[in-house]
Amino acid sequence: MSVPRGxxxxxxxxxxxxxxxxxxxxxxxxxxLAKLYAELSKFSHTNLGIDCQGLGWIDAQLGACLLTxxxxxxxxxxxxxxxxxxxxxxxILQKNKTLLGRRADVHGTTIPITNFNKDDEVKFSKFTRSxxxxxxxxxxxxxxxxxxxxxxxxxxxxxxxxxxxxxxxFAGGQYFPRLDxxxxxxxxGGQGIQGSLAAAGRHFGAPEDxxxxxxxxxxxxxxxxxPGGLGLGILKDFVSMNGGCLLVCSHSGYWESRNGRIIKxxxxxxxxxxxxSLEINTSDTKSYHMQSSINPHEIW
Amino acid sequence: MKKIRITISTIVGGGxxxxxxxxxTVHRAVYEVISSGNRAEISFFGITRMTTAFLNAAVGxxxxxxxxxxxxxxxxxxxxxxxxxxxxxKMVVDRAKAYFSDRxxxxxxxxxxxxxxxx
Numbered sequence: 190m191s192v193p194r195g196x197x198x199x200x201x202x203x204x205x206x207x208x209x210x211x212x213x214x215x216x217x218x219x220x221x222l223a224k225l226y227a228e229l230s231k232f233s234h235t236n237l238g239i240d241c242q243g244l245g246w247i248d249a250q251l252g253a254c255l256l257t258x259x260x261x262x263x264x265x266x267x268x269x270x271x272x273x274x275x276x277x278x279x280x281i282l283q284k285n286k287t288l289l290g291r292r293a294d295v296h297g298t299t300i301p302i303t304n305f306n307k308d309d310e311v312k313f314s315k316f317t318r319s320x321x322x323x324x325x326x327x328x329x330x331x332x333x334x335x336x337x338x339x340x341x342x343x344x345x346x347x348x349x350x351x352x353x354x355x356x357x358x359f360a361g362g363q364y365f366p367r368l369d370x371x372x373x374x375x376x377x378g379g380q381g382i383q384g385s386l387a388a389a390g391r392h393f394g395a396p397e398d399x400x401x402x403x404x405x406x407x408x409x410x411x412x413x414x415x416p417g418g419l420g421l422g423i424l425k426d427f428v429s430m431n432g433g434c435l436l437v438c439s440h441s442g443y444w445e446s447r448n449g450r451i452i453k454x455x456x457x458x459x460x461x462x463x464x465x466s467l468e469i470n471t472s473d474t475k476s477y478h479m480q481s482s483i484n485p486h487e488i489w
Numbered sequence: 490m491k492k493i494r495i496t497i498s499t500i501v502g503g504g505x506x507x508x509x510x511x512x513x514t515v516h517r518a519v520y521e522v523i524s525s526g527n528r529a530e531i532s533f534f535g536i537t538r539m540t541t542a543f544l545n546a547a548v549g550x551x552x553x554x555x556x557x558x559x560x561x562x563x564x565x566x567x568x569x570x571x572x573x574x575x576x577x578x579k580m581v582v583d584r585a586k587a588y589f590s591d592r593x594x595x596x597x598x599x600x601x602x603x604x605x606x607x608x
Contacts, residue, residue, distance in 0.1 A: 346542035
């Protein structure tokens with residue numbers, strides 16, 4: 190995505206106001222992103238500008254969501270540029286590769302927004318290992334790291350299997366050392382959890398209820414000869430123990446678990462796909478061990 | 490009955506076992522050993538990453554193809570494992586047993602839950 194240099198000519202573009210002053214990884218932020226997508230979706234084969242005049246903050250990791258939204262709009266022939274973006278927002282979105290333009294990440298706190306095709310499981314796995322296994326996370330126990338990667342791998346596997354997306358999966362994150370927080374977002378641009386479950390013959394009246402069902406440990410859209418997956422359930426249990434946050438926005442449904450408290454909401458317009466956002470408490474000093482050893486002679 | 494070792498990382502070509510398609514390749518190897526009347530000994534040597542999606546494809550679906558007694562006879566205890574390999578394998582196997590042994594009942598339960606939520 191590009192930001193025009195110098196004074197931009199707006200004459201040949203339809204401008205869409207981004208509206209909100211802040212876009213954070215919460216229900217209000219995803220509502221704003223979904224509304225932006227709704228506005229862009231009204232047009233095809235049109236030169237569009239997103240006016241960021243009033244925008245004072247965006248969580249950097251949400252660059253993955255911006256790219257999902259923009260790529261969907263580009264897929265129907267629109268040309269999109271950002272206008273009037275604050276310099277510090279432009280800087281962080283260039284550092285994490287959401288926006289074009291070279292900008293060094295001196296402190297190494299960004300996890301660059303990267304695109305993955307659905308058969309890029311191994312590439313994704315290497316990406317998460319190289320980007321998240323970092324010295325800035327000394328307070329993460331080995332058990333905690335293992336649990337984290339287990340969930341992340343499952344998450345991508347589920348996105349690849351479920352989403353049926355016409356555009357790539359975008360993933361990236363941001364590390365906040367002073368807050369002891371690591372965030373990671375994966376946005377698949379697909380048919381949404383409710384759509385995936387409907388395709389598998391499981392129908393829910395409300396999209397947030399479909400997410401809620403998918404968050405249970407043994408529930409999945411996968412069917413047929415291969416029993417289902419466990420990604421979202423593992424992550425939910427993990428953040429609950431870790432003191433972090435897990436949120437899922439899938440089309441019009443929003444689900445969040447923060448400090449063990451779960452909320453479900455309906456947002457005002459559909460987000461184009463499913464986004465899972467993790468906020469990991471890196472000051473967690475607890476160790477996560479198995480409850481009991483498993484006897485290899487009693488597996489089968 | 491011969492015991493035939495199946496080293497997952499050799500089949501997959503490395504220690505990252507995260508793709509269901511790689512799991513399918515492992516499944517074919519295990520299936521062949523069982524079908525030929527031999528005993529498969531699955532080795533987890535060198536595996537650094539492993540998803541349940543991979544394991545579902547590699548071994549979970551065996552429970553839809555063979556009964557449990559046959560599998561216990563033709564699958565040797567796994568070898569070269571770390572504790573987390575075994576924990577994940579056990580989770581997948583237990584779920585597969587539940588799913589394939591009583592698929593109809595599980596679907597009935599699900600339908601009842603859905604009906605309840607509509608009330």
